[in-house]
Amino acid sequence: MNKAEKQLTEQGIYSYGSNELLKFEKQMEKYFTREYKRWHGNNEPVESYGVSSFHGEIAKKETREVSVDHYDEEYQVYLAFLDNQHMAYTMAYYGATSESSELDDITLEQAQINKYKLLAERADIQDGQTVLDLGCGFGGLSKYLLSTYPNIHVVGINPSEVQTRHIKNQLIATEKSFDASRFKLFTEFFDDIEADTIEDDYFDRVISVGLLEHVSNIDLLQKKISRVLKVNGKCLHHCIVSFDTIPNYLNSENSQMGDYYPGAHIWPFNEPKRHSTYLEYSNSWFINGLNYWKTLDEWHKRFWLAIDQLYPESASLEKVKDWNKYFSLCKTMFSPNNGKSYGNGQYLFIKK
Numbered sequence: 562m563n564k565a566e567k568q569l570t571e572q573g574i575y576s577y578g579s580n581e582l583l584k585f586e587k588q589m590e591k592y593f594t595r596e597y598k599r600w601h602g603n604n605e606p607v608e609s610y611g612v613s614s615f616h617g618e619i620a621k622k623e624t625r626e627v628s629v630d631h632y633d634e635e636y637q638v639y640l641a642f643l644d645n646q647h648m649a650y651t652m653a654y655y656g657a658t659s660e661s662s663e664l665d666d667i668t669l670e671q672a673q674i675n676k677y678k679l680l681a682e683r684a685d686i687q688d689g690q691t692v693l694d695l696g697c698g699f700g701g702l703s704k705y706l707l708s709t710y711p712n713i714h715v716v717g718i719n720p721s722e723v724q725t726r727h728i729k730n731q732l733i734a735t736e737k738s739f740d741a742s743r744f745k746l747f748t749e750f751f752d753d754i755e756a757d758t759i760e761d762d763y764f765d766r767v768i769s770v771g772l773l774e775h776v777s778n779i780d781l782l783q784k785k786i787s788r789v790l791k792v793n794g795k796c797l798h799h800c801i802v803s804f805d806t807i808p809n810y811l812n813s814e815n816s817q818m819g820d821y822y823p824g825a826h827i828w829p830f831n832e833p834k835r836h837s838t839y840l841e842y843s844n845s846w847f848i849n850g851l852n853y854w855k856t857l858d859e860w861h862k863r864f865w866l867a868i869d870q871l872y873p874e875s876a877s878l879e880k881v882k883d884w885n886k887y888f889s890l891c892k893t894m895f896s897p898n899n900g901k902s903y904g905n906g907q908y909l910f911i912k913k
């Protein structure tokens with residue numbers, strides 16, 4: 562046990578893999594397992610629970626700014642736990658299914674690249690295209706596309722100051738694997754982007770990874786995407802979903818999710834498919850939640866491996882407590898029922 566870990570344990574904050582934390586995670590897993598059993602097979606539309614993905618603003622005005630505060634947390638913390646090649650802050654793809662148990666065979670770095678390969682394949686990315694990386698985080702997908710396809714052009718949109726500062730300082734300024742003139746970045750909410758910033762029919766492809774959780778009106782989002790997408794252009798969304806309709810997590814305010822992501826939603830797998838008014842729904846895939854469980858477990862492990870450098874300069878006692886709870890809660894949300902209740906959905910739409 563290093564010095565920071567010892568001090569934190571004395572304050573009741575238990576490290577990754579400790580008996581106390583494992584006990585807490587077991588309890589949470591039991592709780593989620595019970596909840597999922599209760600709602601197993603529930604196909605009720607979200608409207609039955611007073612929620613709609615067809616009304617209002619793209620993201621609720623009252624929570625829009627704070628909903629992305631989480632991404633402006635201390636940069637050093639993200640540096641410590643995310644994969645060091647792309648700094649992806651969404652599920653890595655280990656290829657896990659409920660039957661497989663080969664989660665330890667590949668690194669987080671490789672599993673993030675596997676996710677990008679899968680996204681590129683499903684979005685039918687071709688060299689020479691113009692692609693929107695919508696909600697681009699630290700720019701991982703943009704970096705992957707720009708360094709894999711020599712003639713691709715990418716636009717990243719993301720309101721987070723911390724994440725876009727990383728893109729400007731680390732990606733645009735120093736990256737040798739692609740020509741930065743093929744990349745454009747807007748530090749803005751997509752909701753505010755109009756024709757004077759991005760003209761109509763501009764993109765061949767739009768990909769969003771981890772964005773729909775922040776979106777309240779998916780229909781309006783699709784309308785906005787449709788404006789900037791060329792005819793026959795494709796849009797691929799990737800987001801966390803529950804397989805059945807589980808009322809408690811439809812709205813973050815009803816659960817501890819709201820402490821981290823106010824205004825967020827976890828949509829049932831079938832919900833995004835309903836949004837065919839502006840873009841035609843084409844295909845979808847459910848990705849087993851053990852992929853996200855493993856990703857979070859790796860992040861959690863790396864966070865604690867770096868704790869001596871993080872605590873207390875970059876992460877106060879309160880922050881360590883918050884992050885620790887966050888990792889444990891999220892992990893135990895994905896692990897029950899062998900990853901079949903909570904996972905990720907991918908949705909392909911085409912502009913006709």
Ligand SMILES: C[S@@+](CC[C@H](N)C(=O)[O-])C[C@H]1O[C@@H](n2cnc3c(N)ncnc32)[C@H](O)[C@@H]1O
Pocket residue numbers: 619620629632648649650651695696697698699701718719720721724749750751752769770771772775
């Ligand atoms: C879970 S993170 C995923 C980041 C990145 N796509 C990745 O896979 O690492 C969600 C991202 O969406 C961005 N975001 C949230 N609401 C947005 C909006 N309305 N317009 C554009 N970006 C948004 C956040 O700032 C954040 O960068």
